[in-house]
Amino acid sequence: MSNLLNTETDRELLGATVTAVRAAGAHLRERFVPSTELADLEAVVAAIHAADAESLPFLREPLLAARPGSGWIDDELAAGDLPAGEWWVADTVEGNINYIHGMTDWAVTATLVRDNQPVLTAVHLPLVNDTYTAVLGGGAFRNGVALHASAKTQLDAALVGTGQAKPGEDRNTFRRIGESVTAMLDAALVTKVSVPATLQLIQVAAGRSEVFWQYSDVRSGLLAGALLVAEAGGTVTDTRGNPWQLSSPDFLAAAPGVHAAAQRVLATIR
Known part of the structure; x- marks a missing residue:
């Protein structure tokens, strides 16, 4: 499990990752309200924590079960190197500030990090039903279609x-x-x-x-x-x-x- 490249296993694990982020996204979409009334910072913070709590059960336990021996990072705002081994770094509501204010720019993400290198990821945008995925060495995709960076040179x-x-x-x-x-x-x-x-x-x-x-x-x-x-x-x-x-x-x-x-x-x- 310490080898950085484990492409075939990671491709299989990606399926479980996609299932988890899509499940969390579907749940968040059901409770999404296009307009909100948040009177002050205290209300904003409470709404952010509530949304995170709604999404977390769909991610943490399924992903830890999908990769026995992996760890979970609780602090979404943490930075710096991780301990050796495999860690899930997820954002239960990426763009939570947009989500709680009824805006559309939000997603659910989950990335497996192996010895401080991201090796697979899934990003799901529930409101447009787009899922972006990548496995180290295997390309990047949107809904299964390969992605390519811009060809601009200026x-x-x-x-x-x-x-x-x-x-x-x-x-x-x-x-x-x-x-x-x-x-x-x-x-x-x-x-x-x-x-x-x-x-x-x-x-x-x-x-x-x-x-x-x-x-x-x-x-x-x-x-x-x-x-x-x-x-x-x-x-x-x-x-x-x-x-x-x-x-x-x-x-x-x-x-x-x-x-x-x-x-x-x-x-x-x-």
Whole structure:
């Protein structure tokens, strides 16, 4: 179980992963309300916890049972390297802030990490019934159809995006986000700032946009998209061009033809 590449077993395990994220998504869709009234921060936080609690039983126990000996990461906002072995990193409601406010940009994700490398992932968008999947070395897919990163080679023709990884980021991170957005507004065709990260990353994997970067290393928001982009032929590094790892301080995923240009823009932000 320690070998990084275990492709045939992982392909079989992917089926159980897809079943779990789709089951959680179906349950969340049933309770989804297109309009909500949340009066204050206390109500927002309570609604987020309630939605997570609704989704969690459909993910944790089925996935742990599907891969005996694997572990589960409870903290969706955690960052950094994991202990050796296999760990499930899931987001019970990726884009929960959108979900509880009646907006459509949310999903359910589950990624198996083996010795700090994502090896399989499933991302389900219940409202459009799309499921994005990838197995390390096996390509990336949307509803079974192969994904390919964009063929664009000019950053001034590119759609790019970033977002706020979590509430309460430090002031320096907010400064870097602002400076990077200003730089990309000048360098790229269109610049988007939104959450969650995964929903921007699936667009990069699908070739609909070209660049996503983030000044944070929250695992649950990056792992699924990182594997999807890489398996779709994109390039995943930190903002200085080094190979991205769970311990990296920031993140850049891009179509191969514009990655170097995007990295040069972001390298100026300190």
